[in-house]
Amino acid sequence: MSELHGNFSQNLKNIGTVGRSLSTWLLLLVPLSAAIGALCAVFLWLLDWATQSRFHYPNILYLLPVGGAAVAWIYARFGGTSDAGNNLIVDEIHTPSAGVPLRMAPLVFFGTIITHLFGGSAGREGTAVQLGGSLASTAGKYLHLSNAQTRLLLMAGVAAGFGAVFGTPLAGAIFALEVLAVGRLDYAGLLPCLLASLIADWTCHSLGAHHTLYHISYVPPASAPLFQHPLLLAKAALSGVAFGLVALIFAEANHKFGALMKRLVPFSPLRAAIGGCAVIALVWIFQTRAYLGLGVWSAIPGDPTISGFFAPSTDYWSWALKLLFTVVTLSTGFKGGEVTPLFFIGAALGHALAGLLNAPTDLFAGLGFVAVFAAAANTPIACTLMGIELFGAANAVPITIACWVAYTCSGHHGIYLSQRIATPKHDRLTTTLNDTLRSIRPVK
Template sequence: MNIWVIVCLPLGGLLIGYIYYWLGKAIEKGNNLVLEEYYQPNKTIPFKMAPLVLFGTVATHFFGGSAGREGTAIQMGAAIADQFSKILKRFHLDRKILLIMGISAGFASVFGTPLAGCIFALEVLVIRKINWKAIFPSLLVALVADIFCARGWQVPHTHYYITEIANYSIINLLWAVFAGVAFGFTAMVFSKSKVFFKNVFQKIKFAPLRPFMGGIVIALFVFSIGSTKYLGLGIPIIEAAFSSPLEPYDFAIKVLLTAFTLGAGFKGGEVTPLFFMGATLGNALFLFVPLPMSLLAGMGFVAVFAGATNTPLACMVMGMELFGVEGGVFIAIACVTAYFVSGQTSVYTSQNKSKLKHGLYAFLKLKKV
């Protein structure tokens, strides 16, 4: 990325802000609107969510904002699927199942992981409670979306490789738990930071000025460090995290920069930046954790995501889809640990967290008979 493109980031932010101010007030909640319509159906998600979020995300990436793309795919999938709710209601198809199908298709098509997409759509909506009636349609559309995207449109997906697996031993599994704690804490910090920056920018009453001012700060930061490595999706850095030592603070900068970008009102998702945070944190942990670098990077890749979205099952499956089943035990331990450590936080603030995440706490809680 040319560093001088960042000069235009404030103007890109102003453009995004104005378009959403004029046309997108009804859909500015983004992923949270999708979740709210699932929990408490109000009205059909406006179709304009799909083109507006696509434009906003492309503009954010073009000008160098630190954001992902899964949020775009989820919003597009849900908005398009919801347009069929009135038509298919005649066939007694639950609207909630349609929304799950939209989320599943969007996720699967972006990452090339149909099984994880299916489970993510089921798991992200209600913690510890899955709509099992939707499992077949969710899987079906995930597979179709993945095939259509990868083969129909010839869209390639980035491949990451865990080249070495640690021996199964009590010590190594305990190290995996330790790494999971670090991944979960990072997920919690990111979720809280995103809310913090959003609250800060809410003090600017005229909404289009929020991404404009945020773009100025980001541009100044980039010029001060003389590098664009932390902008955009950051895929080259993610790939490097599996094989080469990186700066141990890379993950922390990505946490703050992505939270700031999204909090300021730029559009895009959180997941690929979460992959960046997790892979680079795993790379940094290699300095003192006696597990292979690529394994730690792969564990972090999915575990930070698991902690930030409260979807440990989907992330376990995603890890195995992306990296193979050989490291499945370490991936599972990291995802489950990160899920618990991240607490009641989420990058999706409207996510239903009404039930205790920690089953142990529920077991120990005294109830009156």
């Protein structure tokens, strides 16, 4: 009886410790996450303004080289370590050192707006994650938090930014845990990340920021013949192979072309100006502006868009053209992110594969939407949850299959080279503790 009483007393003490810890984190995370959510709302409004302005004043495209050079010069003059972007945040979470500078937030914020205003093909996740990470790091320094507490606060900042900018708080929380290491979730940050992502998303919505809604009307019929659903899942798995390979191509093209440009043109403003001229040249070569900006919507009727890929039509090459425009933009130094272009590439590729495989167009566009990102970021769990949050749970099984097959097929590659390898995807890779995707790349 005394042993039982002792266990009960110890459990009460543990509950009290957890309660005090949770109260402390609430005091930290509520204002921080609300601030990140508010900034994401302003960022989304300005992105929409930039996109509308680009359509309203089409000749603004010719200022892309000037805008890119200006942003690159500001980063070179004032940015310091900020230019490392998301990789700096991942490194700081693994090994806290100098921290993430607060100036990263305004630099990436306005740098991304300029990229989209003048027509660069980029995303928005990088901006949101860096906003969250820089604010969280600054809060940790100001409050003199320990390295362990700062690490958790950085993860929560990443979750808040990601969850708010895409309107997917569950995916945002898991992304912040999963993006740190291939094949491992850091459960220590689960509650702070979930809380931060939810608060930021609620704040963003309450301020009137809206996210594009995507709908998959296909629902597997309960009375389908035995072979029909397994055949659909086999098609989803086969498509997952293509999604993974395209994600690999995207990541490697970004890294290799970016390294080549840095070697050939060390002066970053000139490099960005050349990139801007190259984007303009691509517009003239292909006679289209459809692959500029986010690609979520277009004011030009008939332009391919992410939403448009969920409807039946014939478009087999938009994924490749968006990949080309985005690689040229990002690898020459423009700011933004990779994720929304990856959504476009994935949805376009899924749309094309649906026609080839005689599969539901909207379903396979949705599978590509999340699976290419899952493979490129090595975050299959977060992307599976994102698919369920965006499209509903009716097709959770094909979403899961596509994400995991794509993740496996992309190999040990990815858009975030600071990711560490916790569980190799295959036995042929031998790694040591703290190996990163960067460290296992061939030295040239």
